[in-house]
Structure formats: structure tokens, C-alpha cells
Amino acid sequence: MSNKLVRETGLSGALVIGLGSIIGTGAYVSVGLSAEIAGSGIVFAILIAAATALMNGLSSAQLAAAHPVSGGTYEYGYQFLNPLSGRIAGILFVVAKSASAATAALAVAWYISLSISVPFWVVNFIAVGLLLMFTVLVLAGVRRTNWLNSLLVLVSLLGLVTFIAAGFSERDAQEIVVSVSSPLSLFHAAALMFVAFTGYGRIATMGEEIRAPRQNIPKAVIITLAFISAIYISVGLTILHLGGISSFEQSNFNIAHLIADSNWRWVVIIGGVVAMSSVVLNLILGVSRVILAMARRGDLPNRIAVLSSDRKSAPTATWITFVVMSLIATLGGVKTAWTLSAFTVLIYYGITNIAALKVPPAQRFIPKWVSILGLLSCFGLVLLAAIA
Template identity: 45%
Template sequence: MTTDSQPSRPPEPAALRRDVGLFGAMMMGLGSIVGTGVFVSIGIAAGITGPSVVFAILVAGLVATFNGLSSAQLAAVHPVSGGTYEYGYRWLTPSMGFTAGWMFLCAKSASAATAALGFAGYALHLFQVDREDWIVPLAVCAVVATTLLLLGGIRRSNWTNIAIVSTTLIALASFVVAGFPVAWREGSANMTPLFASDVPSTATRQFLEACALMFVAYTGYGRIATLGEEVHNPRRTIPRAIIVTLLVSSLLYAIVGGVAVAAAGTDILSGTTNRTTAPLQIVANQLKSPLIAKLVAVGAVTAMLGVLLNLILGLSRVVFAMGRRGDLPSKLSAVSTRSATPYVAVLAVGIG
């Protein structure tokens, strides 16, 4: 007696795993935003518009929130990896999606390199190592270490990011607490005149320029949307995470910027800097507290590391999405069965 054997089905391809909740997604957004914006851009913007930089921060945050609401709606409707690339491909045309994907890869690859160099410079300054020739090798080591971390899976990356961002937030909170008494005492002098120029047309132009600069500092919320296939209940989690991230970062930027300007004045905050000293760190040095200055220096290092981690994470997901659609080699869409991470895409980004 014989029995008909059923044809064996090919194994299902490995898929990304949903291991990130609302808090983790929000912290990834903060890890992408709280970097050069708070440690560097506020100082540059203060030099442009004067004490009114605090209002420029709030205006930029409001504009970024409106933009973020659009991204949140798109992510809720189409919660897949790839972010802007996928939205352009699906809702506009494939060629628009292709263009958006390549523009993202080019722009954020440069940003990742800048974050790695910033991390290296701040780390050497923190440990008082006066060797500029070590900056590039240390930056490369940071990229390699971050790539290896991401190969371990989104859960491990998520918890590492939470630890990094928490350290940065503690450093900034310490700066605010230490700087508030000085800001209260010196604020009336340092916050006037409100604008850098007393000519209305020039003051308006400078204020809008500062708003534009600070708007760029909020753009990291887009990293949340690239994780569409790795968060729990993405239709609810991604929009909430984007909105909460923008609100928290706006409030954080405004408080830190207000305390920095009121405590030290825009002349010190906007002083000439290099790759190893952030403007906020210069203000911390003015507080005459070695501990706070050291904490801010640590915060600058962890902030750059968090930005680097989230940029490589976002880049790898866009590369993964483009490989899946055939706009890049299909092997880039391979997913590890053990860690559920697009390991080929992560390696490609890390090497590139």
C-alpha cells in the first residue's frame, strides 16, 4: 500500500522581529535627535540671532512637529522598513522612491561619518589625550563596534541605545540644575537685547536663519519610521513615538538653551569651537564646577555615539528595503534567522 507524499514547501524566509515598544522607539528617536543639535547647533544659532535663540528653538520644534505628524500618518498607514523611501515608492512613483532612498543614503552616510568623528574628538578631549591623529582611527573603531552591536539584533541595540541616551539626558539634566541659579542671577543682563541686531529687517532674517538651523536639529525623528517592521503594534506605536519624541526634544532644547544663554550669554555660548569642544561644554566650564563640566563632556561623547548608532540602524533598514524591492542587490535584503537582523545590509553600511 502506498501513500501519496505531499510536496515539501520551501522554508519561509527569515523576517525582522518586532522587539521594540513605545519607550524603546521614543528613545531611538531621542538618540537620533539629541546630539549635535543640543551640544553644538544651539551655540551656532545663538551667535546668529542672540538670546532669541530660545524662541527659535520653539518655532523650529513646532514646524518639525507638523512635519512629524505627516511622517506619523504615513508610518501608520504603511508600517514597513525603509521610511521615506517606501513612502515615495508607494504613494508617489517608484522613481521618486528610488531618488528619496539614494538621497537618504548619501546624506545620512555623511552624517554618520560626522557623528563618528565628533565622538572621537569629544572622547579624546574627555580623557585629555592631545592626539588629533587618533581621531580618524578612533572614529573607525566606533563605526566597527556599532556595526557589530547592530548585528546582534534589534533588542540588544535597543537596550544599548536606552543606556546611551539615558546617560546623555542625565548629563543635560545636571547641567540645567547646576546652571539654573546662575541663569536666574545673570539672566536679566545676558538675555538683553533679545535680538543680535537692532535693525528689524536684519533681526528677522537672522531669527529665521536660526529657526532653519534648529529645524535641522530635529530631523532624527525619521529614524523611528524606518523601524516599521520592528516595533510592536506599529500603527499606534510609531505615531505616538514620533510625537512624544518631538515634544520631549523641543522642551529639552528650550530649557538647555535658555539656561545656557541666561547663565553665560551668547558671546560665550557661540564662541569659536573645534572638533573636540562643544559650545555647551564651554558654558559648563563657566559654571566653576568640575563635576558638571565632566558630566557634560561625557554627555557629548554619549550623544555622538547615540546618533551614530541610530544613523547606522536607519541606513541599514533603508538599504534592506531597497534590496527587497530590487533597487539594490537582492542579497542586501537577507535576514539572519538567529538575530532577525538584516545582517548583509548592516555590514554594507558599516563597511561603506
């Protein structure tokens, strides 16, 4: 009997999975955070981040086709580079995705606190409580099925479309003039926006499940990134239209805070909470699986690799994931956690591009220049953002 997965996912299915993996903290938090830095240049920052994500997404697709195993660049580093590269990639993944989950939990906590007038000092405790709740759900076997993924995408998009429509319908808004205030601030904002695109990795790892993967995976990556870019640009222009950048940081980049009509605001709040809660659930599962893989290989203590009696969860790895995410959520705010995620994930994908350059010619279907540009863009954004 074959141990290969059935290729039953078409292009449309891959698009839904891609959207479900990307829409979340980026749309509801990162665009506003980046708009505060780049101002009216946010559109250019989003386009730079999207171009960087496209090159990295194609490199990831190349690696997934050549070495179709779970574990991402942690496994690719071992396979195409050396053990040290794999270990570094594994650590970077855990830190980057834990910081993303902490950001999402903090953002949900802020949405809740601003909606029901909870004191600000309890926000971090709410975030840790949310992380604990989702950790327990993961240990109980909760997963995002295809139909649930589609439903979550619809709710998330409804919140964003409502924000855009309500925002542009409000009077006394500001005229939008798209310009670049400072090149360094532009690249700083682009580095933060890049994290908002990184769910494309989920599409890239579908080489064993998708029909005609060499054609459909690149198509799915390109279409998904184009659609998400349009959403992010629309959200960014709405923020500029509402003129909310000056007071944005006080609400921890809560876009719902900018909508005057309370009825529409609640739709945005619900969309944001659903989208970001879904992100937390997915990231707890994803990070715990990489920790499990590292323990099995001996890069972490072997006892971390112990499975539950029904072999459906890895309790120790999952609880370690909770502790790491909670520490980041407790020690920093939304901006700090997201910045940590941005820097570490850019370095992580830099290693991805280096590994993609090592794929043998016979297995290659993405040109080398794509991975070279991806590598330069990742490390270039890290350097320019650090200088800024």
C-alpha cells in the first residue's frame, strides 16, 4: 500500500489554504503598525514586502518539491546545507512564529480590552490566558479542517471589507497623497510587512497533496500574494483616509478603533478576533511540531519528543511552545513582538533561499536568479531596517 498522500487538492483549494494561512495579524495589526512608520508610503512598503515574499515563496516551493517533508527550512538546511544551518533555521522558526503568535494574542487582548473597557494593565494576562486556552485545545486534538478554514477566511475578509467600506464612507476624512517620506522608513515598514505574507509557506509544502504541483503551486503562490497585497493596500489606504496614524499607537494598532460607527466597528472587531485567534491556534500547532522534530533529531533533549498515549499530540513540545510564546507576550508589547518576528523570519527565509540554490539542476523548476534575489532582499531588509 502506498504511503503517499492522494493528490486531491486543486488550484482553488490551494488558494483557500493560502488565504487562510496568511489573513490574520498582518491585515488587522501589521498594516497599521507599518503605516505609522512609512506614513503615506505604506503602499510602496507593501509592494516591496510582496515582491520579497513572492521570491521566497517560489524558493520554498522549489525546496518542497525536491524534498517533500514537514519541518520547512529546518529540514531543508540539513538536506541541502549542513546540520548547523538546519539547527539555526529551527531556532529562528520557533522564535519567529512564537513572536507572531504572541503578537496575535496581544492584539486580540487589546481588541477585547478596548471593546469592553478592561484596564490596560491586564492585557498581557488576557494574552497569556488566550495562549493557554489554545494550547489546551491543540492538546485536545482541535485542528482547522478545510471547511472550517474556508469559514474563517470568509469571516476575516468580511471584517476587512467592512473596515474598508465603512472607512471610505466616513466624512471629514483626509485626502490621500501617496509619497515616500524616507527610504529607510520605507524599508523598515516593508520588513515588518513581510511577516504578514509568510503564510505562503503552507502552500509551498503541499507538493505531495496538490494536483500538478509544479504548475499549480507557483500559480497559487502568485495569485494568493496578489490578492493579499490588494487587501493590505486597501486597508493601508483606508487608514490614511481616516487620518488615524497619529493616535494609532495608543490603541496598539487596532484598526477597529478608527471606525466611528459602533455597529460597523463590531463587525471589524469580530473579524479581527476570529482571524487572529485562528492564527494563534495554527502557530501553536506548527511551532510545537518543529520542536518535536528537533527533539527527535537530538537538537533538543529527547524527552521533549514524548507523544501522548493516543499518539495524536506531543504534550511536552506543546507546553514548551506555550511557555516561549507567553514569555514574549509578557515581556513585550504588540510592536516589540512583531518586530522580533520580522527580523528572525527574514533571516530564516534567507537560509531558505541559500538552500534553494543547492537544489540539483534535475530537480529545479524555479530559476536560480529568483532565489538569489530572495536572499538579497531578505538580508537587505534586515540591514536597512536595523539602520532605520
